[in-house]
Amino acid sequence: xxxxxxxxxxxxxxxxxxxxxxxxxxxxxxxxxxxxxxxxxxxxxxxxxxxxxxxxxxxxxxxxxxxxxxxxxxxxxxxxxxxxxxxxxxxxxxxxxxxxxxxxxxxxxxxxxxxxxxxxxxxxxxxxxxxxxxxxxxxxxxxxxxxxxxxxxxxxxxxxxxxxxxxxxxxxxxxxxxxxxxxxxxxxxxxxxxxxxxxxxxxxxxxxxxxxxxxxxxxxxxxxxxxxxxxxxxxxxxxxxxxxxxxxxxxxxxxxxxxxxxxxxxxxxxxxxxxxxxxxxxxxxxxxxxxxxxxxxxxxxxxxxxxxxxxxxxxxxxxxxxxxxxxxxxxxxxxxxxxxxxxxxxxxxxxxxxxxxxxxxxxxxxxxxxxxxxxxxxxxxxxxxxxxxxxxxxxxxxxxxxxxxxxxxxxxxxxxxxxxxxxxxxxxxxxxxxxxxxxxxxxxxxxxxxxxxxxxxxxxxxxxxxxxxxxxxxxxxxxxxxxxxxxxxxxxxxxxxxxxxxxxxxxxxxxxxxxxxxxxxxxxxxxxxxxxxxxxxxxxxxxxxxxxxxxxxxxxxxxxxxxxxxxxxxxxxxxxxxxxxxxxxxxxxxxxxxxxxxxxxxxxxxxxxx
Amino acid sequence: xxxxxxxxxxxxxxxxxxxxxxxxxxxxxxxxxxxxxxxxxxxxxxxxxxxxxxxxxxxxxxxxxxxxxxxxxxxxxxxxxxxxxxxxxxxxxxxxxxxxxxxxxxxxxxxxxxxxxxxxxxxxxxxxxxxxxxxxxxxxxxxxxxxxxxxxxxxxxxxxxxxxxxxxxxxxxxxxxxxxxxxxxxxxxxxxxxxxxxxxxxxxxxxxxxxxxxxxxxxxxxxxxxxxxxxxxxxxxxxxxxxxxxxxxxxxxxxxxxxxxxxxxxxxxxxxxxxxxxxxxxxxxxxxxxxxxxxxxxxxxxxxxxxxxxxxxxxxxxxxxxxxxxxxxxxxxxxxxxxxxxxxxxx
Numbered sequence: 001x002x003x004x005x006x007x008x009x010x011x012x013x014x015x016x017x018x019x020x021x022x023x024x025x026x027x028x029x030x031x032x033x034x035x036x037x038x039x040x041x042x043x044x045x046x047x048x049x050x051x052x053x054x055x056x057x058x059x060x061x062x063x064x065x066x067x068x069x070x071x072x073x074x075x076x077x078x079x080x081x082x083x084x085x086x087x088x089x090x091x092x093x094x095x096x097x098x099x100x101x102x103x104x105x106x107x108x109x110x111x112x113x114x115x116x117x118x119x120x121x122x123x124x125x126x127x128x129x130x131x132x133x134x135x136x137x138x139x140x141x142x143x144x145x146x147x148x149x150x151x152x153x154x155x156x157x158x159x160x161x162x163x164x165x166x167x168x169x170x171x172x173x174x175x176x177x178x179x180x181x182x183x184x185x186x187x188x189x190x191x192x193x194x195x196x197x198x199x200x201x202x203x204x205x206x207x208x209x210x211x212x213x214x215x216x217x218x219x220x221x222x223x224x225x226x227x228x229x230x231x232x233x234x235x236x237x238x239x240x241x242x243x244x245x246x247x248x249x250x251x252x253x254x255x256x257x258x259x260x261x262x263x264x265x266x267x268x269x270x271x272x273x274x275x276x277x278x279x280x281x282x283x284x285x286x287x288x289x290x291x292x293x294x295x296x297x298x299x300x301x302x303x304x305x306x307x308x309x310x311x312x313x314x315x316x317x318x319x320x321x322x323x324x325x326x327x328x329x330x331x332x333x334x335x336x337x338x339x340x341x342x343x344x345x346x347x348x349x350x351x352x353x354x355x356x357x358x359x360x361x362x363x364x365x366x367x368x369x370x371x372x373x374x375x376x377x378x379x380x381x382x383x384x385x386x387x388x389x390x391x392x393x394x395x396x397x398x399x400x401x402x403x404x405x406x407x408x409x410x411x412x413x414x415x416x417x418x419x420x421x422x423x424x425x426x427x428x429x430x431x432x433x434x435x436x437x438x439x440x441x442x443x444x445x446x447x448x449x450x451x452x453x454x455x456x457x458x459x460x461x462x463x464x465x466x467x468x469x470x471x472x473x474x475x476x477x478x479x480x481x482x483x484x485x486x487x488x489x490x491x492x493x494x495x496x497x498x499x500x501x502x503x504x505x506x507x508x509x510x511x512x513x514x515x516x517x518x519x520x521x522x523x524x525x526x527x528x529x530x531x532x533x534x535x536x537x538x539x540x541x542x543x544x545x546x547x548x549x550x551x552x553x554x555x556x557x558x559x560x561x562x563x564x565x566x567x568x569x570x571x572x573x574x575x576x577x578x579x580x581x582x583x584x585x586x587x588x589x590x591x592x593x594x595x596x597x598x599x600x601x602x603x604x605x606x607x608x609x610x
Numbered sequence: 611x612x613x614x615x616x617x618x619x620x621x622x623x624x625x626x627x628x629x630x631x632x633x634x635x636x637x638x639x640x641x642x643x644x645x646x647x648x649x650x651x652x653x654x655x656x657x658x659x660x661x662x663x664x665x666x667x668x669x670x671x672x673x674x675x676x677x678x679x680x681x682x683x684x685x686x687x688x689x690x691x692x693x694x695x696x697x698x699x700x701x702x703x704x705x706x707x708x709x710x711x712x713x714x715x716x717x718x719x720x721x722x723x724x725x726x727x728x729x730x731x732x733x734x735x736x737x738x739x740x741x742x743x744x745x746x747x748x749x750x751x752x753x754x755x756x757x758x759x760x761x762x763x764x765x766x767x768x769x770x771x772x773x774x775x776x777x778x779x780x781x782x783x784x785x786x787x788x789x790x791x792x793x794x795x796x797x798x799x800x801x802x803x804x805x806x807x808x809x810x811x812x813x814x815x816x817x818x819x820x821x822x823x824x825x826x827x828x829x830x831x832x833x834x835x836x837x838x839x840x841x842x843x844x845x846x847x848x849x850x851x852x853x854x855x856x857x858x859x860x861x862x863x864x865x866x867x868x869x870x871x872x873x874x875x876x877x878x879x880x881x882x883x884x885x886x887x888x889x890x891x892x893x894x895x896x897x898x899x900x901x902x903x904x905x906x907x908x909x910x911x912x913x914x915x916x917x918x919x920x921x922x923x924x925x926x927x928x929x930x931x932x933x934x935x936x937x938x939x940x941x942x943x944x945x946x947x948x949x950x951x952x953x954x955x956x957x
Contacts, residue, residue, distance in 0.1 A: 078656075248656055250685045250705045293747055415838030459925060463870070464836060515926065547657065548949060550927035593656040594686070 032153045035222075035235055035267065036102030038136060039127065039147055041322060042352045044362045045384025045398040047130040047432055047445055049481070055497075056120045058525070058538065058564060058580070061173075061194060062216075063126075064115040067146070069523050069540055069562075071128050072479045072501035075115060076516045079246035079595045081198055081214045083257075084116040088143030089130065089447060090475035090505025090517045092454075094404055095142035095426075097133060101150055101235050101265050103282050104138045108304040108334050111140060111407035117241045117259060119218040121175050121192045124151040130479070131430050131447065132400030134380045135350060135366040139405040142426050142451070143475075150235050152186040152224035160610040167580075167603030170197035177220075184226035193217045200598040202249065203588035209596070211253030211294070212246035230270035238262050244294050248594040256294035260287045275313050282308040302336025304408070312350075324352040332408075339412040347371040360388045375422050378403045392437050399429040406467070410455055416466045424469070426451035441483040449475040473514060477503040491531050498524035510549060516592070518545040518557075532570050534578075538562040547593045558589035566605075574609040642675060643714045646918065647955040648931055649688045649700070650948025659688030659702065661716070662947040664931065671945055676700070676709070679716040684709060690953050692732030692740070694761060699732040699740065708732065708742065710764060713957060725757055725766035728793075733779045733786060738762055741786050741803065743776035744769075748793040756788065758806055772801050772808060782823050782852050785809070789818040789830065796835050800828075802855060810855055815846035815862075820872040822879070824892055826852045831872035831881055834863070845869045845883070847890070847897055861897040869898075875912035875936065882907050887917065902939045905932070911954035912936070920951035 034040065040048070051070055059065040064075045064084040076093070077084040085093030094111035097104050098118070106113050120126060126148060133141035160178040165171075177190030198212040217240045224233040239261045247253030267280040289301035312326035328348045335341040347370065354364040363385035370377045382400030389395065406421040428449040435442040453469035460466045484496040500522040505514040513519070520543035527536040538561065545555045566578025579602060583589075586600040644666040652659030661675040661684070676684045685705030692699040698713035708722040708729065728745035735741060738761045746753030756770040775792035785804050790797040800812040800821075815832025822829050827849055834845040844865045851858040863869060869883040879890040883898060885906050890899035908922040908929070917934040929951040933943040 248686065250658055250683060250702075252706060292749055296747070298747070298749060415836065459922070464838065510927075548653065548927045549924055552928050553653075553657065553949075593653070594658070595656055 032151045033231075034125075034149050034151050035233060035265070036099070036147065036149055038102065038324060038352065039129065039149070042136065042324065042354055042364055042366065043129055043133075043384070044354060044364060045386045045396045046133075047396070047430070047443065047479075049128045049130075051126045051128070055525075056126060058536065058562075060120055061171075062116045063118040063120045063146075066120040066126065067115065067128070069525070069538055070497070070499070071523075072499055072503075072521055073128075073144075074503075074516070074518055074521055074542065074545075075591060077116070077591045077595070077597070079209060079212055079248075079592075080200065080598050081116050081196065081212060081243065082246050082595070083114050085112055086115060086143075086146075087505075087517050089449060089477060089479075090473075090503040090514060091143030091449065091451070092514075094140055094407065094455075095424075095451075097137045097139070097141035097145040098148065099133075099137050099141075099145050100148045100237070100263055102137075103263070103265060103284070103308065104140065105261075105263065105284060106140050107286060107407070108306065108332055109286075109288070109302055109336065109339065109407060109409050111404065111410070113146075114259075116214075116243075117216065117239060117261075118148070119192050119194075119216060119239065122190065122218045122220050122237055122239075123148045124188075124222075125149045130445065131398055132382055132402040132426070132428050132449075134400065134402030135368040135382045136352065138348070138368075139403060139423070142402045142404060142424075142428075142449070150188070150220075150222045152188075152222065152231075152233060154181055154184065154186060154224075154226050157181045157186075161607065162610065163605060163607040165603055165605035168601035169200050169598070171195070171603070186222075186224040188222040189220065191217070191219045198246075200596075200601065202596040203586055203599045205249065205588070205596065207249065207596075209246050209598075211244045214241065214243040216241045227270070229272075230268065232269075233265075233267045235265045236263065246595070249596065250594060254293050254295075256291040258289045258291075261285060275315050277311070277313045280308075280310045280312075282306075282310075284308075300337040302334060302339060304332060304334035304336075306333075307331045320356045322352075322354045324350075326350040326352075334408050336408070338414050339408050339417070340414070342408060342412050344374065344408075345372050362386045373405075375405060378423055378425070392435060394434040396432040396434065397430070400427070402426050402428070404455075406455055410467045416457070416464055418467050421455060421467060422453060422469055424451060424454050439485045443479075443481040445479045447475075447477060447479075449473075451475075472508040473506060474508055475503065475505040477501060477505075493529045495527040495529070496524065498522070507549065512549060512551045513546050515546050515549055516555075518543040520557075532568040533565065534567075535565045536563070538564070542589075542591070545591075553593070555590055555593050558587055560587055560589060561585055575607070577604070577606045579604045641714050642672070642716060642957055645957055646931070647675075647691070647698075647957060648920065648947045648951045649691050649953035649955070650929070651687050651689065651950035651952045652684075653926060653949050654687070656686075657949070658683035658685060659950070660684055660948045661688070661691075661700070662931070662945070662951070664945050668943055668945075673946075673948060675716050676711065676718075680711075680718045688952075689729070690731045691955055692734065693955070694734045694740065701729050701732050701742065703729055708759075720764045722759065722764055722766065725769070727753070727755075729757070730776065731778050733781050734761065735781045735786050735803075736784045736805065741779060742766075743772075743779060743788060745775065745793045748775075749795075751795070754793070756786070756803060768806050770803060770806055770808060772803075773797060773799050773811065776801070777818075778820060780821055780823050780828065782826075782828065787821065787828060789821055791817055791819050791833075796839065798832070800830060800850070812850060812855060812857060814848040814850070814857065815860065816843045817845075817868075818848070819870050820881070822872055822874040823852070824874055824877075827858075827892075828852050829872060829874070829879060829892070831869055833868045833870060834865075836868060837866065842866065847872075847879075847881075847895065849895070859895070861895055863897055867898070871907065871910040873910045873912040873917075875915065875917075878912070878936075880910055880912050880917060882910055887919070902936075903934055907932075908950070909952055909954060913956060916942075918954045920947065920954065922950045922952070925950050 074087040086096045088096040098113040130144040133145045173194035175192035179188045195215045220237040262285045265282040284306040287303035289299045291299040310328040314324040330346045333343040352366045368380040384398035386396040404424040430447040432445040454471040479501045482498045487493040505517040522541040525538045541559045543557045562582045564580040568576045642663045646664040648662040663672040685702035687704035689703040700709040710720040730743045740759035742757040751774045757766045758768045760767045777791040788801040790799040802809045817833035830848040835843040845863040847861040849859040871882045886901040887903040888899040907919040911918045922929045
C-alpha cells in the first residue's frame with residue numbers, strides 16, 4: 001500500500017529521470033530519510049519534482065544552470081556566473097523561497113537568493129515544489145520553492161567520490177565527498193569548488209567578458225545518530241563566493257562582490273508513544289561585501305544572524321490521518337552599512353493535516369498563524385487534494401494564501417527604506433493532471449495567482465527612490481513536463497525529458513506583461529545509452545522577454561543546444577569520464593538586456609568512485 | 611495521450627520557429643535641423659539610452675536617432691549633451707565615453723573613450739577647449755575632476771582636480787562655473803575655472819543642482835540636503851554677482867522643500883518643486899514664486915515663451931515630453947520619448 005502511495009507521489013519525479021534509476025530510489029525511500037520529511041508528507045496535492053544526480057551533473061556549474069535546463073523557472077542572469085534571480089510562474093525573485101533542509105534561506109537583506117552562489121553539488125537532492133508554500137516555508141514561497149535537501153540512512157554505505165572538471169575560459173572545478181555509516185552513525189562530508197576566468201566572447205560582437213572572474217567554494221557536513229527511540233541529526237554547510245561583476249555590451253564592469261554563508265541545523269527526533277516529536281535549532285549566517293571598484297578596498301556590506309528554534313509533534317491516526325503541529329521562533333539580527341542595526345522576531349504556529357481518505361483520494365489542510373511580527377500578523381492557509389482515477393491518471397488540486405514580508409533593505413535601506421511597509425499577499429489555485437502510460441509520464445498543470453500590495457521601489461519627491469506596497473499582479477499559465485523512456489535491448493536505451501511552460505504575468509495597473517517573464521519557455525534532454533556510453537543533446541528555448549514596463553523593449557528569444565558524452569570504463573566501473581560541448585551553434589543570447597551569455601565552450605570531466 | 615503529443619509538438623514548434631529575425635527598418639530623416647532633441651538616459655542597469663528628435667513644427671518624431679543613423683546603440687546612461695558649432699558632444703556616463711556627432715545629421719564623427727570616469731556634462735570655453743565634469747568613483751570624495759578636451763584632436767589633454775561631485779556647468783566670460791551637487795553625497799560649492807586652473811570657489815546652498823546665467827548674474831538652485839541625511843536643509847535660490855564672484859543674495863525655501871531643474875526664459879525663472887512648476891521674476895524675486903503648472907517632471911527647459919518638461923514615469927518605460935504655452939500655462943503638445951528623458955536641447 002505504502003509503496004503504491006509513494007509511487008503516485010513520485011509519478012512526476014519519474015518524468016525528470018530515467019525510470020529505472022528512479023525506481024531504485026523509490027525502493028530505498030523507507031531507509032533514506034530526508035531531513036525535511038514534511039516536504040513529501042504534506043505536499044501531496046502539489047507538484048513536486050526531484051532532480052537526480054545525472055541531471056544535476058549535466059548542468060553543475062551553478063544552481064541557475066541546473067534549474068534553467070530542467071524546470072520552467074526563468075533566470076534573470078547578469079551574464080554567466082553573475083547575479084541570478086528567478087522568476088517562478090511569473091513571480092519575482094523575492095517570491096521564490098529557497099529552502100535548505102526545511103529552512104527558508106532567502107537573504108535577510110534582499111529577500112531573495114542569488115542562484116549563482118549555490119553549488120548544486122552540495123546536497124543529497126534538489127527538489128522543486130511548485131505553487132504556494134507559505135504555510136510550511138514562510139515568507140516568499142509564492143511562485144514555488146526550491147528545496148536543497150540532505151538525507152541520512154543507517155544502512156551500510158561506504159562511498160567516496162572525487163570529480164574534476166576543466167573547461168573553456170580557464171574554468172577549473174572539483175568536488176570530493178564521502179558518505180560513511182557505522183553502527184548507529186551516518187556521516188557525509190564534502191567539498192567542492194569552481195574557479196573561472198569566465199572571459200568568454202560575446203558572440204558576433206567582437207567583445208569579451210573581461211571582468212567576470214568568479215570563484216565559489218562550498219563545504220558540507222551532515223551527521224546523524226540513531227538513538228534509542230529517535231534520531232539526532234546535524235546538517236552544516238559553508239559557502240564562499242568571490243566574483244568580479246561583468247560589464248555589459250556597453251559598460252565596463254568594475255565592481256565586485258564577496259559573500260559568505262554558513263548554515264547549521266541540529267535536530268532531535270524522539271518517538272513518545274504514538275507521537276513523533278522533533279526539536280530543532282538552526283543558525284544561519286550571511287555576510288556580503290560590495291566593492292564599487294574591484295581594484296580598491298572600499299566596500300559596503302552587511303551581515304545577518306538568524307536563530308531559529310522549533311518544536312513539532314506529529315501523529316499518524318489509524319494510518320490515515322497525519323497531523324503535524326509546530327511552533328517556530330525566529331530571531332534575526334542584521335547590521336549593514338546601508339541598513340543600520342536592526343532585528344526581527346517572529347513566532348509562528350503551524351498545523352499541517354493530511355488525510356488519506358482512500359487509496360485513491362488524499363487531501364490536506366494547512367494553517368499558519370504568526371505572532372510578535374512587526375506587521376499585521378498574517379494568517380495563511382492552504383488546501384490540497386489528489387485523486388488517482390487509475391494507475392494511469394491522477395488529478396490534483398491546491399489553493400493557498402501566501403505572503404512575502406518586507407526585507408531589511410525594503411524597511412531600513414539608507415536612503416529610502418520605508419518602515420511602514422506591510423507584507424505582500426497572494427492567493428492562488430492550481431489544477432494538475434498526472435499521466436503515466438507505460439513508459440510515458442506527463443504532468444500538465446494550470447495555475448492562477450493573484451497578488452496585491454507588491455513592494456516596488458518607485459521614485460518619489462526629490463528623486464529619492466522608496467519602496468511602497470503599490471502593485472497588483474495576476475499570473476496564470478500552463479506547465480507541462482514530459483518523460484519517455486525506451487529500452488531497445490540490453491545494450492541500448494533512450495531517455496527523453498522535456499518541459500514547456502506558458503506564463504502570463506500581468507501588472508494589473510498597466511495591463512502589461514511583467515518584465516523579465518517570458519511567455520514561452522521550453523527545455524529538453526534526449527539521452528542515448530549504449531553499453532557504457534551515454535550521449536545526450538540538450539536544448540533550451542526562451543521566448544521574447546520584455547525588459548521595460550510598457551513592453552516596448554525585449555530580450556530576444558533564443559535557442560541553445562548542448563551536447564555531451566560520457567563513458568564508464570568497462571573493466572573499472574568506478575571511473576567515468578566525458579565531455580560537454582555547450583552552445584554548440586555558437587548562438588548569441590542573453591537573459592538580461594545587454595548581458596551576453598557564453599559563446600561555444602567545452603568542458604571535460606573525470607569522476608572516480610573510491 | 612493526444613494532449614501529450616500536442617504538447618510535444620508545441621515544444622518542437624517553438625524551438626523551430628525561434629530563428630526568425632524581424633529587424634524592422636525605421637524611417638531615417640535626412641537631417642535633424644530644426645527641432646527639439648531629447649536625450650534619454652535609458653534603463654538604469656542594462657540597456658542603452660538614445661535620442662528623440664521632434665521637428666519644430668511637431669510633424670515628425672524620430673526615436674533612436676543615433677542608432678538609426680550610425681547603426682549601433684549609443685550606450686548606457688545618456689547623461690547629457692553639449693554643443694560646439696556644428697558638433698554635439700553626447701556624454702554617456704556609464705559607458706564612460708563621449709560620442710561626437712554632427713548635431714544636424716547625427717553622423718558619428720569621433721568618440722572620446724579614454725580619460726573619462728563617470729562623466730556628467732560637457733561645455734566649451736576659450737576657443738578649442740571642452741570641459742567635462744567627472745565624478746570619478748561616486749563614493750570617493752577626492753578623485754573628482756574636470757577633463758579638458760582639445761577640440762581639434764578630441765583628446766583629453768589635461769585634468770583639473772575639483773571638489774566632490776561636479777555636475778552641471780555654465781560658461782561666462784570664458785570662465786567655467788561648475789556646480790558641485792555632490793555625486794552620491796552632497797556638496798555646496800561652485801568652482802570657477804579659468805583655463806586649466808581652479809580660480810576660486812564660491813560657497814552656495816547645499817546641493818546646487820541647476821543654474822542659469824542672466825545678465826551678469828548667476829542663479830543657482832540648491833536642492834538642500836534631503837531628510838534622509840539626518841541633517842535636512844532648506845532648498846534655496848542663490849544669486850551670484852559674476853562681476854565680483856560673490857553671493858549677492860540667498861532666497862531660502864522651507865526646510866522640507868527641495869527644488870530642482872532651474873531654467874530661464876526672458877526675465878522669468880522656472881523650477882520644479884513638490885509636483886509643481888514655479889515661476890519667479892528675476893526683477894523682484896520672492897520664493898517660492900507662483901505655481902503655474904502641476905506635474906512631477908524629471909527636467910525642465912524654458913524657451914521662447916514655452917516650457918518643455920519631461921516625465922520619466924516609472925523609469926522603466928518610455929517617458930514623454932510635454933510642451934506648455936507659458937502665456938496660458940496650458941499644455942499644447944505631448945510626445946513619447948525614450949526611457950528616462952533627462953535632457954532637452956534645441957536645434
